[in-house]
Amino acid sequence: xxxxxxxxxxxxxxxxxxxxxxxxxxxxxxxxxxxxxxxxxxxxxxxxxxxxxxxxxxxxxxxxxxxxxxxxxxxxxxxxxxxxxxxxxxxxxxxxxxxxxxxxxxxxxxxxxxxxxxxxxxxxxxxxxxxxxxxxxxxxxxxxxxxxxxxxxxxxxxxxxxxxxxxxxxxxxxxxxxxxxxxxxxxxxxxxxxxxxxxxxxxxxxxxxxxxxxxxxxx
Amino acid sequence: xxxxxxxxxxxxxxxxxxxxxxxxxxxxxxxxxxxxxxxxxxxxxxxxxxxxxxxxxxxxxxxxxxxxxxxxxxxxxxxxxxxxxxxxxxxxxxxxxxxxxxxxxxxxxxxxxxxxxxxxxxxxxxxxxxxxxxxxxxxxxxxxxxxxxxxxxxxxxxxxxxxxxxxxxxxxxxxxxxxxxxxxxxxxxxxxxxxxxxxxxxxxxxxxxxxxxxxxxxxxxxxxxxxxxxxxxxxxxxxxxxxxxxxxxxxxxxxxxxxxxxxxxxxxxxxxxxxxxxxxxxxxxxxxxxxxxxxxxxxxxxxxxxxxxxxxxxxxxxxxxxxxxxxxxxxxxxxxxxxxxxxxxxxxxxxxxxxxxxxxxxxxxxxxxxxxxxxxxxxxxx
Numbered sequence: 010x011x012x013x014x015x016x017x018x019x020x021x022x023x024x025x026x027x028x029x030x031x032x033x034x035x036x037x038x039x040x041x042x043x044x045x046x047x048x049x050x051x052x053x054x055x056x057x058x059x060x061x062x063x064x065x066x067x068x069x070x071x072x073x074x075x076x077x078x079x080x081x082x083x084x085x086x087x088x089x090x091x092x093x094x095x096x097x098x099x100x101x102x103x104x105x106x107x108x109x110x111x112x113x114x115x116x117x118x119x120x121x122x123x124x125x126x127x128x129x130x131x132x133x134x135x136x137x138x139x140x141x142x143x144x145x146x147x148x149x150x151x152x153x154x155x156x157x158x159x160x161x162x163x164x165x166x167x168x169x170x171x172x173x174x175x176x177x178x179x180x181x182x183x184x185x186x187x188x189x190x191x192x193x194x195x196x197x198x199x200x201x202x203x204x205x206x207x208x209x210x211x212x213x214x215x216x217x218x219x220x221x222x223x224x225x226x227x228x
Numbered sequence: 229x230x231x232x233x234x235x236x237x238x239x240x241x242x243x244x245x246x247x248x249x250x251x252x253x254x255x256x257x258x259x260x261x262x263x264x265x266x267x268x269x270x271x272x273x274x275x276x277x278x279x280x281x282x283x284x285x286x287x288x289x290x291x292x293x294x295x296x297x298x299x300x301x302x303x304x305x306x307x308x309x310x311x312x313x314x315x316x317x318x319x320x321x322x323x324x325x326x327x328x329x330x331x332x333x334x335x336x337x338x339x340x341x342x343x344x345x346x347x348x349x350x351x352x353x354x355x356x357x358x359x360x361x362x363x364x365x366x367x368x369x370x371x372x373x374x375x376x377x378x379x380x381x382x383x384x385x386x387x388x389x390x391x392x393x394x395x396x397x398x399x400x401x402x403x404x405x406x407x408x409x410x411x412x413x414x415x416x417x418x419x420x421x422x423x424x425x426x427x428x429x430x431x432x433x434x435x436x437x438x439x440x441x442x443x444x445x446x447x448x449x450x451x452x453x454x455x456x457x458x459x460x461x462x463x464x465x466x467x468x469x470x471x472x473x474x475x476x477x478x479x480x481x482x483x484x485x486x487x488x489x490x491x492x493x494x495x496x497x498x499x500x501x502x503x504x505x506x507x508x509x510x511x512x513x514x515x516x517x518x519x520x521x522x523x524x525x526x527x528x529x530x531x532x533x534x535x536x537x538x539x540x541x542x543x544x545x546x547x548x549x550x551x552x553x554x555x556x557x558x559x560x561x562x563x564x565x566x567x568x569x570x571x572x573x574x575x576x577x578x579x580x581x582x583x584x585x586x587x588x589x590x591x592x593x594x595x596x597x598x599x600x601x602x603x604x605x606x607x608x609x610x
Contacts, residue, residue, distance in 0.1 A: 067493035071502055072433055210439035211412045214447065217420035218600050220413055224363035226370065226379035226387075 011048045011087040011183050013037060018055045018093040018104035019126075026126045027054070029158045030092040033124055036172045037090065040180035048183070051086070053079055055103050062106045076110065077208045084115045084206035088122070088183040089149070091140070095127035099139045108143060112207025116149040119204070120182035122175050124156035133157040148202070152178035229563050229573050231556045232272025233265050233548065234307040234464060234531040237285030240538035243486040248538070251284050255291070257541040258284075261534075262295045264545055266302040268552020274305035274337065274531055279313075279346050282488070289322040296330035303577070304330055307426075307464075307531065308339025308407045311368070312360040313350035315384060320371035320392040327397040332578030337405040337426050337462075338365055340414075356383070358413050365404075365417065369593050372401035399586060403576045405462055405529075408440070415440055419447030422595050424460035424575050427524075430533060431489070433502055437463070438523040445525065450603070451596035453589070457568070460575045462529035463520055466505045469550050473508040479543070480507050487537035510554040517555075518562050526567040528575045530559070 015034050019026030034050045041048040061073040093104035123140040136155035144151045154175035162168040235258055241248040262273040276285050292304040327334045340357045347354040363381045371392040380386040405424035408414030418425040425444040427437045448459035470476035484496045499505050506516040534547040581590050589595035
């Protein structure tokens, strides 16, 4: 079974951001099931950890227990759905703070579906001008279709069509993950991207002889 | 076990009066803190090293030399000495000189420093932080242990036929700690040389400190310096005490709320829960501090941060007085009561290192070299 984390940065309860996230999650589940597999969705409402994110930021990264759990959850996920409201022509500050709090290798190679909500369709390029570069920097694999929902879209068919297309792309990416075999050759496990939550002390430490090599002043 | 004070040497406005001490006042107050530490029976005073405002502590051996002249028993240490941006040749000279001045009352804690621009100001690149710590420290060890040094590395000009002067007191280099909050490479470095490992502890949850110390202990044993529980561990702690918990919180809260490092963020209560900060009675401090050994194991040095965030000198002196008279005597007794016989109480001191003789592993640049080669060979065979 795969696990997909659905991160939403809506501020009100209920929020249209969460509404969109729910529709995407449901469509993704259906797409995974249609391929004979199963998926579990874990929802993360960033509003609930807003003050912990602020604490993390102003203390140079003191890990609160809940934030640590979320960072581990994201780093272990097979896929991510990220949904933000549009504020001042970009993702919200709360949304960015969460991704700033992740380990730089927390999402490496992870399939991500990006989505955003706004009052008008004039903000729709936020998907490609703000969200896509953010996840590209984090070396995540953003599926081609992003979902943008202006308020008026909640009354149109076009939205559910886009949701279905994006969900289908995410399902395919999640299910093909971990298969690094090429043309009948055995999978190259070394090519698998390194991911880490950054919350644990590395136990497989580099032996000191390797660290010292070239630095003894005599070699 | 050793107990002491470590200071970061920040010049911070007292939020209750709006007044910041002058640099002269702050330096004098740190000196007073060190003298008070000796007066009330604490063992160690450690100063930080910074090269940017709002800190005054740019010249640790000047300050420690002055304190050495005014004290008899106090062990002088650092928290930390920047092994990345300082020239290891100068560290070797300065601290050997301090050993001679103080009669061997010196040890040092190596750190990398966390202020980005300090690296370029001193001609270094922060991305080389770990490599600088590895190469510079290896050179420092060599300078203290070999009379004529021929050396060529990546980060400083080569040395041909160089002799560091003065040689360490009694031919015995000072004991060294390595401090790191989250770099496993530094725990590994401490373990490789059989040096001490210090965890700052005060900005982190105990699970993290526990994991770092466990890694160091495991590797200390791996390199053949002794059993994991015999490795030399030091911890930081942060306390503010009064006769009641309510009073301690009332007095400390404005300093906490406006502190440069964590002010305007978490509440005092949340921070107390997340980190080892204890604001309360001496009894509460004793109970919390004894609990540290439950997760890092029996350890050898406990340093407290008491003089920061604009706390006035009078309040800081009261804190040291309470530590010396009410807290540390109980901690000494209780920590020894729980310590197994084979676990050392104290870290190595100048006296114990001299007593161990010139053939002790401490006098080798790489005491674990043979062992590491054996382990590597065994791995290849297997």
